[in-house]
Amino acid sequence: MSDLPLSDRAGWAADGAISTLMAQAIENPDCLSLAAGFVDPATLPVELVRAAAADVLAEPRANLLLQYGTPAGAGRLRIEVLERFATLEGVPTEELAATKGLTAGRVLLTNGSQQFLSLIAQVLLNPGDICLVAGPTYFVMLGTLAGVGARAVRVETDGDGMVPAGLERALDRFEQAGELARVKLVYLVPDFENPSGVVLSQERRTAILELLERRDPGGRIHVLEDAAYRELSFDGAPSASLWGRDPGDRVIYAGTFSKSFAPGLRIGYGIAPRALVQPLIDRKGNEDFGSAHFNQHLLAKVLESGKYDAHVEEVRDGYRRKCDVLLAALDEHLGGLPGVSWRTPAGGLYVWATLPEGVSTSFGSPLAEAAQHEGVMYVPGELCFAPESADGSPRPAHDMRLSFGVLDAAGLREAAARLGRAVRSVL
Amino acid sequence: MSDLPLSDRAGWAADGAISTLMAQAIENPDCLSLAAGFVDPATLPVELVRAAAADVLAEPRANLLLQYGTPAGAGRLRIEVLERFATLEGVPTEELAATKGLTAGRVLLTNGSQQFLSLIAQVLLNPGDICLVAGPTYFVMLGTLAGVGARAVRVETDGDGMVPAGLERALDRFEQAGELARVKLVYLVPDFENPSGVVLSQERRTAILELLERRDPGGRIHVLEDAAYRELSFDGAPSASLWGRDPGDRVIYAGTFSKSFAPGLRIGYGIAPRALVQPLIDRKGNEDFGSAHFNQHLLAKVLESGKYDAHVEEVRDGYRRKCDVLLAALDEHLGGLPGVSWRTPAGGLYVWATLPEGVSTSFGSPLAEAAQHEGVMYVPGELCFAPESADGSPRPAHDMRLSFGVLDAAGLREAAARLGRAVRSVL
Numbered sequence: 001m002s003d004l005p006l007s008d009r010a011g012w013a014a015d016g017a018i019s020t021l022m023a024q025a026i027e028n029p030d031c032l033s034l035a036a037g038f039v040d041p042a043t044l045p046v047e048l049v050r051a052a053a054a055d056v057l058a059e060p061r062a063n064l065l066l067q068y069g070t071p072a073g074a075g076r077l078r079i080e081v082l083e084r085f086a087t088l089e090g091v092p093t094e095e096l097a098a099t100k101g102l103t104a105g106r107v108l109l110t111n112g113s114q115q116f117l118s119l120i121a122q123v124l125l126n127p128g129d130i131c132l133v134a135g136p137t138y139f140v141m142l143g144t145l146a147g148v149g150a151r152a153v154r155v156e157t158d159g160d161g162m163v164p165a166g167l168e169r170a171l172d173r174f175e176q177a178g179e180l181a182r183v184k185l186v187y188l189v190p191d192f193e194n195p196s197g198v199v200l201s202q203e204r205r206t207a208i209l210e211l212l213e214r215r216d217p218g219g220r221i222h223v224l225e226d227a228a229y230r231e232l233s234f235d236g237a238p239s240a241s242l243w244g245r246d247p248g249d250r251v252i253y254a255g256t257f258s259k260s261f262a263p264g265l266r267i268g269y270g271i272a273p274r275a276l277v278q279p280l281i282d283r284k285g286n287e288d289f290g291s292a293h294f295n296q297h298l299l300a301k302v303l304e305s306g307k308y309d310a311h312v313e314e315v316r317d318g319y320r321r322k323c324d325v326l327l328a329a330l331d332e333h334l335g336g337l338p339g340v341s342w343r344t345p346a347g348g349l350y351v352w353a354t355l356p357e358g359v360s361t362s363f364g365s366p367l368a369e370a371a372q373h374e375g376v377m378y379v380p381g382e383l384c385f386a387p388e389s390a391d392g393s394p395r396p397a398h399d400m401r402l403s404f405g406v407l408d409a410a411g412l413r414e415a416a417a418r419l420g421r422a423v424r425s426v427l
Numbered sequence: 428m429s430d431l432p433l434s435d436r437a438g439w440a441a442d443g444a445i446s447t448l449m450a451q452a453i454e455n456p457d458c459l460s461l462a463a464g465f466v467d468p469a470t471l472p473v474e475l476v477r478a479a480a481a482d483v484l485a486e487p488r489a490n491l492l493l494q495y496g497t498p499a500g501a502g503r504l505r506i507e508v509l510e511r512f513a514t515l516e517g518v519p520t521e522e523l524a525a526t527k528g529l530t531a532g533r534v535l536l537t538n539g540s541q542q543f544l545s546l547i548a549q550v551l552l553n554p555g556d557i558c559l560v561a562g563p564t565y566f567v568m569l570g571t572l573a574g575v576g577a578r579a580v581r582v583e584t585d586g587d588g589m590v591p592a593g594l595e596r597a598l599d600r601f602e603q604a605g606e607l608a609r610v611k612l613v614y615l616v617p618d619f620e621n622p623s624g625v626v627l628s629q630e631r632r633t634a635i636l637e638l639l640e641r642r643d644p645g646g647r648i649h650v651l652e653d654a655a656y657r658e659l660s661f662d663g664a665p666s667a668s669l670w671g672r673d674p675g676d677r678v679i680y681a682g683t684f685s686k687s688f689a690p691g692l693r694i695g696y697g698i699a700p701r702a703l704v705q706p707l708i709d710r711k712g713n714e715d716f717g718s719a720h721f722n723q724h725l726l727a728k729v730l731e732s733g734k735y736d737a738h739v740e741e742v743r744d745g746y747r748r749k750c751d752v753l754l755a756a757l758d759e760h761l762g763g764l765p766g767v768s769w770r771t772p773a774g775g776l777y778v779w780a781t782l783p784e785g786v787s788t789s790f791g792s793p794l795a796e797a798a799q800h801e802g803v804m805y806v807p808g809e810l811c812f813a814p815e816s817a818d819g820s821p822r823p824a825h826d827m828r829l830s831f832g833v834l835d836a837a838g839l840r841e842a843a844a845r846l847g848r849a850v851r852s853v854l
Contacts, residue, residue, distance in 0.1 A: 003646065005552055005611075006550055007549065007553045009552055009553075009575075009710070019711065041490050041491060043488070043747050044490035044491070044493040045493065046490050049484060049721070050480070052478070053480040053481070054480070057473055057476060061803070063468050063471035065691055066471040066472065066476060066691035067465055067468060067691050068685075069691065070449075108560060111718065111719070114715050114716050115714055115715040118714045118715065120437050122432055123437040123440075126434045126435055126436075128694065130459040140716075143712075153479070166610065211472055220432065243540050263495040264720035265493065266717075268716065276433075279433055279437040279440065283436070283437065283440045283574070284570050285445065286440050286567075286570055287541070287545045287754055288538035288541050288545065288693065289538075289539060289541050289567075291538065292691060292718075292722055293717075295632065295722065301808070321549075391577035
């Protein structure tokens with residue numbers, strides 16, 4: 001095989017993390033995975049999809065559902081998504097149209113919200129441009145940013161999310177370095193962040209937007225609000241978004257039906273600022289002409305049927321129960337160990353656990369080897385921290401992302417027992 | 428709205444052509460479209476999809492079809508695709524494995540073949556890199572190349588496809604200019620090219636590969652074989668591919684189920700050279716984690732059922748009949764006009780028609796306005812020619828791409844009558 005010159009982007013996209021995790025899983029099939037961010041297989045809506053597929057294919061002109069759609073997606077689903085979004089916002093669609101100029105024309109359908117995140121990165125960021133992120137944050141987004149040659153820079157973050165004063169210090173630092181113009185994006189996962197489970201507090205949502213309005217009144221620095229877990233609050237109440245507080249067109253909102261319904265349909269969406277609608281559609285057209293038209297009608301049928309809310313309620317209850325199981329099992333197997341702690345999430349799919357500083361959780365560490373030996377997998381926390389930080393703080397390497405998404409209660413208990421043994425073996 | 432600085436790529440992706448055509452169609456809903464490259468709605472397989480959806484969702488562990496898949500796609504469909512590809516090649520899979528090292532691991536599933544073309548462009552081409560193309564060629568690919576900042580350069584082309592001597596002259600020219608290292612790709616649509624309907628002759632397929640082996644023995648210049656229309660030969664016989672002639676890993680093959688089955692499922696595929704498999708998977712992972720898992724199993728079910736071939740046969744027959752209708756109607760309404768001609772295709776979806784030089788078919792031309800007035804649409808030929816040519820030849824602007832894909836026989840006859848009136852009005 002010759003050593004072919006690939007594009008710069010091909011090099012930027014290379015990332016061994018997921019490959020390493022998958023290889024571990026394949027080599028060790030009896031392994032219990034607290035690593036996979038997949039959804040609970042028991043909640044996957046086979047009956048709803050079967051009924052919707054049959055119904056939608058029995059509609060007049062059903063053949064047209066099998067035709068090409070458009071890059072922005074089927075109007076029928078964009079309208080349903082807009083209504084669902086308005087419900088989450090607690091504001092009628094008419095009012096959103098009047099006060100925020102929001103119409104279905106600004107709702108773009110993508111292959112999961114991941115494609116929307118990727119399109120935003122492509123449309124906004126040149127190589128060398130800067131995206132500010134929480135630490136820790138969604139590690140796949142770090143790969144997406146690297147994939148366009150952008151710099152992801154970590155901002156001070158605590159149990160209430162990104163620290164506004166830390167964000168301001170980061171802006172100061174880039175201003176002093178003459179790089180403020182390269183800062184184009186702040187990426188936030190305000191609800192039950194993957195991986196930390198942290199909720200960005202309501203006060204900080206307001207403070208971050210006020211800070212950006214003050215420092216960047218032209219709206220040149222966008223906020224990308226990744227709301228993937230917004231519907232998965234254990235108490236069922238959606239929090240007030242950053243988008244809803246935005247006085248202008250700064251906030252870009254990404255949503256998905258992967259976590260609440262079925263990732264196998266690959267339907268996510270974005271609510272785009274007016275100036276980005278056409279560039280995003282052009283880029284999506286270049287990449288794939290639009291997502292599967294059939295799936296869009298199928299999901300629209302589910303939403304029209306009124307059965308979606310009850311399904312989400314079930315999903316939410318299931319994750320709350322499984323989270324309780326994992327937390328209790330962690331208490332049993334890791335409780336009281338000095339320097340070992342974890343956060344109790346109020347929604348989402350993840351528990352973030354921290355070991356004593358100096359006890360590495362990274363690939364190749366004694367803990368990773370012990371976990372592999374015990375037959376349990378987690379996501380090393382290091383992957384979730386952008387290497388570069390605004391305040392020069394080092395990249396922590398002693399945390400773990402534990403997902404209660406895939407395993408059932410018995411699996412979670414056994415996985416926690418294995419993890420407990422592995423941790424005890426290295427402390 | 429502020430004038431926000433978007434990425435360079437956002438500017439590269441902007442392309443008004445499809446937007447202009449769509450706006451024309453919306454403004455003028457009684458318009459008959461010979462422009463759209465959509466498939467015949469009458470052939471869309473509602474019953475096959477309905478049965479496959481029901482069957483696949485009744486399988487044990489059907490819930491897992493609604494889970495995330497992998498970036499490369501479901502093994503079940505990759506194996507079916509490999510078998511289908513082997514049938515087209517006329518070579519058993521075991522022999523392909525032994526002689527070419529081809530396994531299902533090199534079959535990548537994408538959102539239509541368009542996403543595969545886009546991934547190839549991303550992985551191989553840096554801004555300023557060169558892709559050589561036929562003239563005319565698939566105009567969406569020209570947009571995809573522009574979207575990564577690459578230079579598409581037109582090579583001499585005639586009724587048997589790209590001229591090998593023209594390709595060699597192009598390589599000479601780039602060598603003399605010190606730019607040969609920037610030539611990374613030759614893009615070819617060998618079967619019933621969109622838009623010209625031209626088949627790249629068997630001799631030229633061999634000659635082009637021999638030429639590249641001679642000039643670039645290291646295989647640095649890849650050939651991207653876009654086989655979107657390969658199954659749509661009117662006589663049912665697939666032609667021998669460039670891929671099958673490749674002594675090494677130069678040829679990248681793109682196929683799709685959009686034209687032969689249903690574009691609304693968005694399933695295309697690529698057969699990747701060994702060195703590109705991982706970079707393509709990494710890039711696809713960054714962009715969307717993988718295409719819809721559910722759809723992949725649904726299509727696998729169709730292929731497993733053995734009903735696919737009969738369906739393709741029907742599709743093929745339908746297009747042959749509709750092509751005959753359009754050709755007869757063109758004869759009736761445009762026949763004998765001086766300087767007006769068109770090609771008789773042996774497959775695919777398109778008739779390429781040429782007007783006298785100097786009679787522009789481009790947007791805004793008197794003909795375009797006459798056609799809009801008559802209520803008929805075509806794709807202006809100019810869009811299908813890369814602006815830059817290797818031999819300095821000007822970009823032709825007096826052709827039209829006419830598709831017989833969407834309209835039924837009566838629609839094709841009426842559209843040809845309208846086009847005839849429009850053409851006569853400007854000659």
